[in-house]
Amino acid sequence: xxxxxxxxxxxxxxxxxxxxxxxxxxxxxxxxxxxxxxxxxxxxxxxxxxxxxxxxxxxxxxxxxxxxxxxxxxxxxxxxxxxxxxxxxxxxxxxxxxxxxxxxxxxxxxxxxxxxxxxxxxxxxxxxxxxxxxxxxxxxxxxxxxxxxxxxxxxxxxxxxxxxxxxxxxxxxxxxxxxxxxxxxxxxxxxxxxxxxxxxxxxxxxxxxxxxxxxxxxxxxxxxxxxxxxxxxxxxxxxxxxxxxxxxxxxxxxxxxxxxxxxxxxxxxxxxxxxxxxxxxxxxxxxxxxxxxxxxxxxxxxxxxxxxxxxxxxxxxxxxxxxxxxxxxxxxxxxxxxxxxxxxxxxxxxxxxxxxxxxxx
Amino acid sequence: xxxxxxxxxxxxxxxxxxxxxxxxxxxxxxxxxxxxxxxxxxxxxxxxxxxxxxxxxxxxxxxxxxxxxxxxxxxxxxxxxxxxxxxxxxxxxxxxxxxxxxxxxxxxxxxxxxxxxxxxxxxxxxxxxxxxxxxxxxxxxxxxxxxxxxxxxxxxxxxxxxxxxxxxxxxxxxxxxxxxxxxxxxxxxxxxxxxxxxxxxxxxxxxxxxxxxxxxxxxxxxxxxxxxxxxxxxxxxxxxxxxxxxxxxxxxxxxxxxxxxxxxxxxxxxxxxxxxxxxxxxxxxxxxxxxxxxxxxxxxxxxxxxxxxxxxxxxxxxxxxxxxx
Numbered sequence: 001x002x003x004x005x006x007x008x009x010x011x012x013x014x015x016x017x018x019x020x021x022x023x024x025x026x027x028x029x030x031x032x033x034x035x036x037x038x039x040x041x042x043x044x045x046x047x048x049x050x051x052x053x054x055x056x057x058x059x060x061x062x063x064x065x066x067x068x069x070x071x072x073x074x075x076x077x078x079x080x081x082x083x084x085x086x087x088x089x090x091x092x093x094x095x096x097x098x099x100x101x102x103x104x105x106x107x108x109x110x111x112x113x114x115x116x117x118x119x120x121x122x123x124x125x126x127x128x129x130x131x132x133x134x135x136x137x138x139x140x141x142x143x144x145x146x147x148x149x150x151x152x153x154x155x156x157x158x159x160x161x162x163x164x165x166x167x168x169x170x171x172x173x174x175x176x177x178x179x180x181x182x183x184x185x186x187x188x189x190x191x192x193x194x195x196x197x198x199x200x201x202x203x204x205x206x207x208x209x210x211x212x213x214x215x216x217x218x219x220x221x222x223x224x225x226x227x228x229x230x231x232x233x234x235x236x237x238x239x240x241x242x243x244x245x246x247x248x249x250x251x252x253x254x255x256x257x258x259x260x261x262x263x264x265x266x267x268x269x270x271x272x273x274x275x276x277x278x279x280x281x282x283x284x285x286x287x288x289x290x291x292x293x294x295x296x297x298x299x300x301x302x303x304x305x306x307x308x309x310x311x312x313x314x315x316x317x318x319x320x321x322x323x324x325x326x327x328x329x330x331x332x333x334x335x336x337x338x339x340x341x342x343x344x345x346x347x348x349x350x351x352x353x354x355x356x357x358x359x360x361x
Numbered sequence: 362x363x364x365x366x367x368x369x370x371x372x373x374x375x376x377x378x379x380x381x382x383x384x385x386x387x388x389x390x391x392x393x394x395x396x397x398x399x400x401x402x403x404x405x406x407x408x409x410x411x412x413x414x415x416x417x418x419x420x421x422x423x424x425x426x427x428x429x430x431x432x433x434x435x436x437x438x439x440x441x442x443x444x445x446x447x448x449x450x451x452x453x454x455x456x457x458x459x460x461x462x463x464x465x466x467x468x469x470x471x472x473x474x475x476x477x478x479x480x481x482x483x484x485x486x487x488x489x490x491x492x493x494x495x496x497x498x499x500x501x502x503x504x505x506x507x508x509x510x511x512x513x514x515x516x517x518x519x520x521x522x523x524x525x526x527x528x529x530x531x532x533x534x535x536x537x538x539x540x541x542x543x544x545x546x547x548x549x550x551x552x553x554x555x556x557x558x559x560x561x562x563x564x565x566x567x568x569x570x571x572x573x574x575x576x577x578x579x580x581x582x583x584x585x586x587x588x589x590x591x592x593x594x595x596x597x598x599x600x601x602x603x604x605x606x607x608x609x610x611x612x613x614x615x616x617x618x619x620x621x622x623x624x625x626x627x628x629x630x631x632x633x634x635x636x637x638x639x640x641x642x643x644x645x646x647x648x649x650x651x652x653x654x655x656x657x658x659x660x661x662x663x664x665x666x667x668x669x670x671x672x673x674x675x676x677x678x679x680x681x682x683x684x685x686x
Contacts, residue, residue, distance in 0.1 A: 090433075123467035131433070132465050139458055142423050146430015153412065154434060176423035183418050339468040340503060342526040345555055345602035
């Protein structure tokens with residue numbers, strides 16, 4: 001009997017898609033109501049982010065960036081979901097989810113400072129409703145339940161959205177976060193970007209569950225598996241999840257099926273140790289930029305000229321941002337002591353004096 | 362003024378701040394209708410409603426995450442960990458997340474959270490209820506760790522903790538909850554976090570302690586007095602940051618000191634106090650600074666608590682060793 005229950009549940013989690021690999025609409029009813037300008041903006045952001053990713057990898061190799069987790073292959077998942085948000089919505093990102101917070105308003109040079117490990121990278125502008133990228137896998141998920149409940153209790157019509165990977169779906173915090181949000185009917189969206197590997201462990205080895213989306217059932221919240229290489233599907237699913245959340249219809253778990261083309265991070269990971277080039281090729285055929293470009297070209301909304309403009313713009317912006325990053329004053333120990341507490345306790349007051357003395361020499 | 366037990370003083374502090382500040386929220390396992398397993402939140406949900414005082418699902422990491430998120434959206438969370446041994450379930454939430462929020466954001470965000478939790482030996486709880494984990498907390502940069510020993514101190518320190526814009530771990534010794542009453546003002550007052558209190562004045566020896574061991578040390582001081590030894594008993598009240606000014610000033614007067622803690626000996630608060638005394642007053646010492654502690658085993662099974670926990674006889678003996686050095 002138990003097995004039959006599971007089969008019934010799993011049958012409900014077929015992947016939601018709007019645009020197929022050829023850039024053709026396969027689900028006309030679900031097509032989101034986006035203007036031509038908005039469609040172009042989505043494409044612009046994906047192209048821009050791909051260029052930024054390439055430049056970031058190269059800057060990392062030159063020793064000029066620091067910690068970096070590549071994003072190519074996940075642009076539709078990251079940017080389609082962020083595009084469905086309002087400015088007042090809160091983003092609680094995982095360590096790879098820097099593009100979402102940059103498109104939510106974080107200046108690029110601060111993202112670079114975060115990569116380098118400079119505290120100014122975390123001093124977000126007042127109007128940017130987002131947390132710093134989380135390093136502990138899943139910690140941001142329980143915090144999302146709290147932010148969402150806070151937004152609800154303050155009477156805001158906004159949501160908290162969080163991101164993790166398929167690996168994050170194994171953490172206790174993943175279950176606790178969904179369960180708390182469900183129990184309080186808090187306006188939260190949990191995005192699991194299933195890029196198929198938790199560093200090196202394939203998703204099939206991480207759980208007996210056929211989908212991650214079905215894990216929502218246990219928490220009593222909505223769950224959807226989405227084609228994470230299809231920016232329109234990700235956008236539409238997030239938009240609906242957002243509406244449900246603010247209308248009091250409960251939180252949603254979105255599983256976006258995608259692939260990380262690059263290594264886990266630039267700190268020595270070698271993907272050839274755990275995945276084949278055939279698998280890489282198979283996923284690259286589903287590339288989010290390729291299919292959306294085809295779709296827009298069929299509507300006369302995109303051209304090589306437009307693409308080149310975005311590429312040039314991205315390169316210029318990155319150059320300027322790196323310049324600003326380089327020009328940011330170096331950190332002193334006294335700076336770090338000062339950001340520990342609102343009012344420094346006596347031990348840190350003494351240490352602050354000692355370091356100021358040392359730094360003045 | 363009213364006569365209150367420590368737990369009544371704690372409830373009174375929460376009631377006071379729930380009234381003062383609409384952003385104060387009190388939550389945890391069974392804190393709502395049930396009023397908490399020790400009745401620390403008794404009557405608060407009835408008085409302030411389910412939006413201000415509420416139950417959580419049974420998951421400590423979730424509770425910390427909830428507190429951090431509520432803190433980010435303008436609330437002032439007072440969360441309860443039902444027994445402090447359960448903090449292991451949320452070491453990341455406490456020491457990895459709320460402790461670092463201000464630092465990671467370069468001061469942009471903060472975690473104005475009070476983590477209240479019962480702890481401490483002598484009441485024969487099951488495993489992982491009574492453990493003295495204040496040393497672990499004190500070693501996490503970004504946390505303040507407060508341990509009151511009297512009803513009066515508990516109210517003033519809890520009000521200060523709730524009003525603090527950084528996270529405070531507020532540890533409530535279970536044995537002290539209802540062990541005695543004292544006069545506690547009904548009006549509000551705060552006691553500064555990080556300030557020790559001299560609970561007994563004396564000229565011959567300084568006993569530095571905190572929590573339930575304050576009372577053990579006071580009892581020992583009475584016995585010592587019968588033999589003509591006047592011990593000064595300092596209640597740290599906050600174990601991070603330490604009020605070493607008060608301790609050092611006393612040691613300069615008495616020239617002798619012992620540190621008494623209920624926790625195991627290794628690492629810990631007592632070791633830190635001894636090192637700080639040596640740093641600041643070694644030339645005033647007539648004898649080494651010794652410690653009275655529990656042994657370095659896992660916190661004992663309930664039936665062995667009586668032989669495991671330090672008692673006033675241990676304090677008297679150690680004090681005499683230092684006096685006769």
